[in-house]
Structures are given as C-alpha cells and as structure tokens.
Amino acid sequence: MACDDQRPKWDEYFLMLAKLAATRSTCLAFPVGAVIVKNKQVVATGYNGSPSGSVHCTAQGFCYPGLSSCDASTTLPSRAVHAEANAIAQAAKHGISTDGASIYVTLEPCLSCLKLIISTGIKEVFYETSFNSGEKALVRDSFINEGLVTLKQIQLSETIAQKAAQFLLNPTSVARAVGCVPEV
Ligand SMILES: [Zn+2]
Numbered sequence: 520m521a522c523d524d525q526r527p528k529w530d531e532y533f534l535m536l537a538k539l540a541a542t543r544s545t546c547l548a549f550p551v552g553a554v555i556v557k558n559k560q561v562v563a564t565g566y567n568g569s570p571s572g573s574v575h576c577t578a579q580g581f582c583y584p585g586l587s588s589c590d591a592s593t594t595l596p597s598r599a600v601h602a603e604a605n606a607i608a609q610a611a612k613h614g615i616s617t618d619g620a621s622i623y624v625t626l627e628p629c630l631s632c633l634k635l636i637i638s639t640g641i642k643e644v645f646y647e648t649s650f651n652s653g654e655k656a657l658v659r660d661s662f663i664n665e666g667l668v669t670l671k672q673i674q675l676s677e678t679i680a681q682k683a684a685q686f687l688l689n690p691t692s693v694a695r696a697v698g699c700v701p702e703v
C-alpha cells in the first residue's frame with residue numbers, strides 16, 4: 520500500500536477541520552462548523568452559537584422560551600450567529616482579509632450567510648450537506664449565475680474518515696503501520 524493512500528486531499532482536510540469546529544456548536548438546531556481558507560491556510564474558524572457573551576442555547580436548554588430549536592420559530596431569526604458569520608466576524612475582529620478566500624462548511628450556507636460570504640470577498644464555498652431548496656435555491660443560483668460565487672458539495676471518503684476517527688480515538692503520534700514505511 521502506498522504511504523499516500525490515507526493522506527487527505529486539501530478539500531478533505533479543510534472539511535475535517537470544519538467538522539471539528541462544529542463540535543463546539545452551542546445551538547440546539549443543529550451543529551455547523553466553518554473554516555475560511557486562503558492560499559491553503561486557515562485564516563478563521565467558526566461554529567454556530569449565540570452572540571459572544573450571551574447565554575448559549577445548550578446552556579439554557581432551549582433556543583427561545585418554549586422553542587427547542589432556533590429553526591422552530593417562523594417569526595424570530597436564529598439566536599445563533601451562524602458558523603460562516605462567526606468565522607467572518609472572527610476574521611474582522613482580528614483584521615484578517617477574507618478577499619479571494621474559500622470557505623468550508625458542514626452545511627450549505629443559508630441565504631443571509633451566502634450574501635455575507637459574497638460581500639466579504641469569499642469566492643468559493645465547499646459544503647457537506649445541502650440546505651437551500653425551492654425559492655431559496657433560485658436566489659442562490661441567481662448569485663452563482665452572476666459569477667459572484669461558486670458552490671460545491673464535497674464529502675469525506677470512508678478511508679479518510681476512518682483514519683481521522685482512529686487518530687481521535689487513540690494516541691496519534693505512534694509509529695506508522697508497517698505497510699506505510701517506505702521500502703529502502
Ligand atoms: Zn439555538
């Protein structure tokens with residue numbers, strides 16, 4: 520077996536980082552993680568949660584009183600700052616440019632986040648799970664057709680996911696399996 524077989528591609532690497540960011544999510548709706556990447560370097564990360572300093576949905580046990588999920592209200596917006604918006608906010612807070620960057624997200628951006636992504640100069644979106652449908656998908660597609668942004672759905676290969684799981688479940692820095700030691 521070639522030693523490279525289990526090495527994640529760049530897209531897989533950044534999607535895995537987004538998945539790890541999602542583990543920090545504090546909204547009860549569903550966990551989302553995001554990573555902004557520029558020239559193959561991570562410049563900011565984010566996950567969905569209440570605005571800095573405000574009580575987390577997970578801590579109070581509900582998103583709004585009587586509502587178990589931020590998604591359940593037809594009138595109120597999510598209490599959570601979405602993962603993409605948090606990553607962009609983190610970059611802004613620290614004075615890091617996002618112009619020409621890419622973003623990796625575990626969920627396709629909602630229209631609010633997509634507009635923010637476009638206006639902040641991010642050109643490429645890679646996401647794991649689809650989100651927009653119906654009229655929202657039409658609005659999304661209108662932005663794509665204007666050449667403002669590209670969206671691509673990506674997934675981790677089983678091999679890479681298994682390797683990452685092993686790294687998480689066990690000490691990582693141990694000798695490689697014999698098959699991955701280059702022959703002399
Ligand atoms: Zn919430």
Ligand SMILES: [Zn+2]
Pocket residue numbers: 601602603628629630631632633
């Ligand atoms: Zn959003």
